[in-house]
Amino acid sequence: MQTNLPPPGLTECDFQLLKDNAIKARELSYSPYSTFRVGCCIMTKAKACILGANVENASYGAGICAERTAIVKAVTSGHANDWLCLAISGDALETCISPCGICRQAIREFASLELPIVMFNGDGSKFIIKSLQELLPLSFGPDDLREN
Numbered sequence: 401m402q403t404n405l406p407p408p409g410l411t412e413c414d415f416q417l418l419k420d421n422a423i424k425a426r427e428l429s430y431s432p433y434s435t436f437r438v439g440c441c442i443m444t445k446a447k448a449c450i451l452g453a454n455v456e457n458a459s460y461g462a463g464i465c466a467e468r469t470a471i472v473k474a475v476t477s478g479h480a481n482d483w484l485c486l487a488i489s490g491d492a493l494e495t496c497i498s499p500c501g502i503c504r505q506a507i508r509e510f511a512s513l514e515l516p517i518v519m520f521n522g523d524g525s526k527f528i529i530k531s532l533q534e535l536l537p538l539s540f541g542p543d544d545l546r547e548n
């Protein structure tokens with residue numbers, strides 16, 4: 401299950417920081433309906449960690465995933481295009497959760513296709529690393545609109 405440790409551009413120490421923050425970010429979750437917390441950590445090339453968590457709503461469709469929460473925070477704090485890695489962690493101990501389809505597309509807007517995405521289980525003892533290209537093949541992105 402574990403591959404390419406640590407991902408390109410990260411030291412072992414960076415990877416530990418990434419994991420700790422992806423797990424810690426779950427504490428920021430507002431998830432009274434699903435009671436399933438998800439945390440996300442975007443690590444910038446300067447090794448800053450931007451955290452996000454899922455935020456639910458009584459009108460279910462108004463909820464937002466942890467990844468998009470972190471993306472909005474990153475973009476609005478001047479970190480739209482300097483991501484080194486993105487990691488997520490869910491409450492499940494057996495499963496390494498992966499980003500939903502909408503979040504994969506949202507990541508595509510701001511990251512290169514080589515961006516490593518690290519998917520941790522609940523305590524960080526298991527993980528899967530895939531590139532954005534692997535999670536979203538044949539994707540549509542900003543460059544496709546510029547080819548007109």
Ligand SMILES: [Zn+2]
Nearest residue numbers: 465499500503
């Ligand atoms: Zn999502």
